[in-house]
Amino acid sequence: MGNYKSRPSQTCTDEWKKKVGESYSVIIERLDNDFQLPESALADLNLAFSSDEAFKKVNVNYRTEKGLSLLHLCCVCGGT
Numbered sequence: 001m002g003n004y005k006s007r008p009s010q011t012c013t014d015e016w017k018k019k020v021g022e023s024y025s026v027i028i029e030r031l032d033n034d035f036q037l038p039e040s041a042l043a044d045l046n047l048a049f050s051s052d053e054a055f056k057k058v059n060v061n062y063r064t065e066k067g068l069s070l071l072h073l074c075c076v077c078g079g080t
Contacts, residue, residue: 035068
């Protein structure tokens with residue numbers, strides 16, 4: 001195995017874990033930013049997703065400026 005002192009202080013696995021952790025943090029931050037909705041929009045979405053009648057009038061192909069679909073918005077609002 002060799003002398004333990006000659007081994008690098010960080011292994012490839014440690015570096016990989018660090019990169020994955022940093023990437024995960026960036027992704028979570030971006031997702032949080034994407035899901036920030038104005039209070040007025042959130043109220044309208046809650047109304048639409050809580051009422052079958054209102055939901056039938058919604059354009060199912062709707063996407064926000066950031067590309068979120070109705071499924072994304074329903075998850076944010078806690079709709080069922």
